[in-house]
Amino acid sequence: MSIYGAFLRKQIGNYLFGSVIAVMAVGSLILLTSLEISTVEYGRLLIVLLLSFIIMAVTEISVFLRQIKPIRTALLDPEPALDVLEAAYLHTHQLPRNAVVRILGPHLLGLSLPAALMTIWMIHTGLLTIPYFYLVMAVVGAILVASMHALIEFYLTCSAIIPLIKDFRNRAMELYKVDFSLEGHVFVPIRPKFLISCMLIGTFPLFLFIMATHIRMNNNGTGLLVVVQNYWVWAGMVLLIGTLFSSVAALLLTNSVQHPINELYKAMNNIKDGRLLQVQDEYSDEFSKLVAGFNMMVRGLQDREQQSRQLLDSYFTTLAVALDARDSYTAGHSLRVAEYSVIIGQLAGLTGQSLDDLRKSALLHDIGKIGVPDNVLFKEGNLTDEEFDQIKSHPVLGENILRQIEPVEKMAPYLGGVRSHHERYDGKGYPDGLAGMDIPLHGRIIAVADAYDAMTSDRPYRKGMDHEQALAILEKGRGSQWDPRFAGLFLAHFGKNIHKDEREYPGRTG
Structure with missing residues (x-):
């Protein structure tokens, strides 16, 4: 209730400030003091203004109560539903824009229209002796006054709603663990806000001065037709120049503010997409501080990202080394397979993140062998069918191990390489019997x-073959056991023109 009460008091104060200053003080004091009429007629005009002001106030209060109804409902309920809180949160953000509608409507329909009708009646009945032309000027002036009041109310409301927005967010977090956000939605863009504000600030005093001067000239007996026509030609030029000047100034001001905001918004989108790019500091005002702070944040994120990347790389390498440490014969196997895989990937045109994902997949390609018993993995004799099935299960075991690491989506790029590195291009591999391009890249x-390093490494049951012999077997298996493109790239890099060895390779690959 205290927040709601404070908000109401703030809004009432804003209303009185805007109404009294813009309508009564500016409208009546400047214009009425320019008129040279009797005290009785002054009193009659003040009565017209007072009655119209009451009509306007009643209309505006009723509109205001309808506008704040969702806010009042949420604030007065100790435990409002989530949708009630969210509706109040969004409605609060729209209050400044709604304030403009709330001010303009009652001013024009509740103040200007009744005042114009009562004034026309008084002129017609002889209670007022002012020309009808003054009434036209008064209506135009009322529109400007209403616009100025709406402008004042807009900015005052922008300040008044801040405690409400904070309260709704805090209550949503406390009650439902939900944080409200506009997600970049804009209710009032900067460009029209600045344009309208600057144009009103520039033209409002000019128009009031021109109106007051015209009335004073007529009251001094200089209201001849030619003089009035010349005056309005001059006044129109002044008003036009003032309007153009205000418009140009508003455009320049808007662009100077909008440009750094747009740059920062683009930079934030880059960060959201994982691109930690700094903003070029090309400003000499307070935006320079904002850009410097943003770039400081980006540098901090870059350092964190680098540390996380190094930690993850170390984690992958440690896992690979720990796996290879089980067997002195295959020590360094995973590191070498990763090195060879990166070479093939580079030759195939992979770069950046794709190449890094390939390297990590290769480092962990045999992680599933952790689940294979030592007596099977290191057996020197022939394997039984059951034992060979256990060996063949390590790609699936490896994939299942990686799926247990959180967050799951971070491991997704490595699953295909771990599971499918023993598939054959002709479809005779394992565990899924995939063939050709169905095998993950x-x-x-x-x-x-993996095949090259397995063939050239010593094992308990046989000695590793030499480089040329391994390449010859790779050449022979292109298009059947191995992808012809990648095997060809590897052969070309390490020496394609060799004598093809017709001997079958009797060993087991890693």
């Missing part, structure tokens, strides 16, 4: 690198 690349 990383799986087809790692298969080549």
Whole structure:
């Protein structure tokens, strides 16, 4: 209730300030003091203004109560529903814009229209002796006064709603663990706000001065037709120049504010998409401080990102080294397979994140062997069918291990290479029997690198073969066991023109 009461008091104060200053003080004091009429007629005009002001106030209060109804409902309920809180939060953000409608409507329909009708009646009945032309000027002036009042109310309301917005967000977090946000939605763009504000500020005093001067000239007996016509030609030029000047100034001011805001908004979108790019500091006002603070934040995020990347790289490398440490014969196997895979990836045109994902997949390609018993993994003799099935299960075991790491989406780029690095291009591999381009990209690349290192490494059951022999087997298996493109790239890099060895390779690949 205290927040709601404070808000109401603030709005009443804003209303009185805007109404009295813009309508009574500016409208009546400046214009009425320019008229040279009797005290009785002054009193009659003041009565017209007072009655019209009451009509305007009643109309405006009724509109205001309708506008704040969702806000009042949420504030007065100790435990409002989430949708009630959200509706009040959004409605609060729209109050400044609604304030403009609330001011303009009652001013024009509740003040100007009754005042004009009562004044016409008084002139017609002889109670007032002012020309009808003054009434036209008064209506035009009322429109400007209403616009100025709306402008004042807009900016005052922008300040008044801040405590309400904070309260709705805090209550939503406390009651429902939900944080409200406009997600970049704009209710009142900067450009029209600045344009209208500057034009009103520039033209309002000019128009009042021109009106008051015209009335004073007529009252001094200089209201001849030629003089009045010349005056309005001059006054129109002054008003036009003032309006043009205000418009140009508003455009320049808007652009000077909108440009850095747009740059910062683009930079924030880059950060959201994972691109930690700094903003070029090209400003000499307070926006320079804002840009400097933003760039400081980006540098901090870049340092954190670098540290996280280094930590993740170390984590992957440590896992690979720990796996290879189980067997002295295959020590360094995962690191070498990763190195060969990166070479093939670079030759195939992979860059950036794609190449890094390939390297990490290759580092972890045999992680599933953690789940294979030592007596099977290091057996020197022939494997039984059951034991060989256990060996063949390590790609699936590896994928399942990586799926347990959170967040799951961060491991997704590595799953295909780990699961499919023993698939064959002709469809005779395992675990899924995939063929050709159905095999994931990383799986087809790692298969080549894994086979080469397995063939050239010493194992308990046989000695590693030499470089040329391994390349000859790769050449022979292009298009059947291995992807012909990636095997060809590997062969071209390490020496394609070799004598093809017709001997079958009897060993087991990693």
